[in-house]
Amino acid sequence: MFNPAFSITNKILTNIAKIEAAEEVIKHSPLLPLWEKQFKQDAIIRSAYHGTHLEGNTLQKDDAKDILEGKDVIGRPRDIQEIINYRKVIELIDEEANKKIDKITEFLIKKMHRTITDKILSTEQMGVYRNKQVIIRNSQTGEVTFKPPPPLEVPFLMREYIYWLNKDDKDRLHPVLKAGIAHHELVRIHPFIDGNGRVSRLLATLILLLGGYDIRRFFSLEEYYDKDAASYYHSLQKASAGDLSSWLEYFTFGAAVEFEKIKEKILKLSKDVKLKEKFGGQQIYLTERQMKLVEYLHEVGYIQNQIFGDVFPEVSEDTVLRDLQDLIKKGLIKKVGSTKAARYVLV
Secondary structure, three states: OOOOEOOOOHHHHHHHHHHHHHHHHHHHOOOOHHHHHHHHHHHHHHHHHHHHHOOOOOOOHHHHHHHHOOOOOOOOHHHHHHHHHHHHHHHHHHHHHHOOOOOOOHHHHHHHHHHHOOOOOOOOOOOOOOOOOOOEEOOOOOOEEEOOOOHHHHHHHHHHHHHHHOOOOOOOOOHHHHHHHHHHHHHHHOOOOOOHHHHHHHHHHHHHHHOOOOHHHOOOHHHHHHHOHHHHHHHHHHHOOOEOHHHHHHHHHHHHHHHHHHHHHHHHHHHHHHHHHHOOOOOOOOOHHHHHHHHHHHHHOOEEHHHHHHHOOOOOHHHHHHHHHHHHHOOOEEEEOOOOOOEEEEO
8 A cells, every 4th residue: 555654844844834825825916817817828838848848858948839829840740749748738637627626537647648648659658557667767877767666566556546646635634745745656656658757747736736726827846847857856766765755845845936936926016906907997918028127127116228138138129129118108117318328117
């Protein structure tokens, strides 16, 4: 019987407290609907990009965004398909969360795998437990880092795992801890020939959604893992010895970082809900760059041409000027002065 071993450390308690606090703020902060839609779209793009980049996908984040918006992108067919599939699984788990399912079934896990490996694995391997032994190696050194259980044990281990997932332990096990344990255990069993990491991360997300931690579907745990993939894999590997405490410290810290980041962004933008009143209830749409400009003006008070490059090193001065002109038309900012030393300030 699967019975995970771990201790509730001070780090875990601190991280969960931060998650709870951030979740409460996010849940009750007012946001214009167009911003809310944009936050959700951004979370999908980040999840699809970082969730596949972790596994070796070579596409850039802008490529992932273009693919999800239906634009043509030049790249390896597998990489493009992985992005498309990731979005489809996010939609699948959203549907399941909206239905408020009370059980995570073997059928659902296999369906997630079929969706995430569509047009990548053969039909015989999609949603089917592996029938051969696999070995996980360090992609750089070739060293064997982990040897999953033999294939004969997989169906039995998965039955135990699913039984554990569906135990009524709401009063005993925090949903964030349950998501972290579920993530690690599915990686350890490694039930499929490929796609185990992606299914594990998305299943953890589904468990958070079902546990009430949907924070309006704004979050992407994948970005935190991808920013330091070595730490992510090391934490998973370390827990394979049996004690999940350090992995849960890592997992809860990552969730806290992501939730805090969203909370801070929402708090800044929530200040501007008053703009809705200024426009007589009319909703306004700001691009991500324009939101960053508004945030910057809130913090610093003004912006000038000569510092465009510091704030937006990735875009040209003309592009920033176009964004500023649009904000002037919307009545959000004004230009003070007419030379290169002119300042742009909030109205």
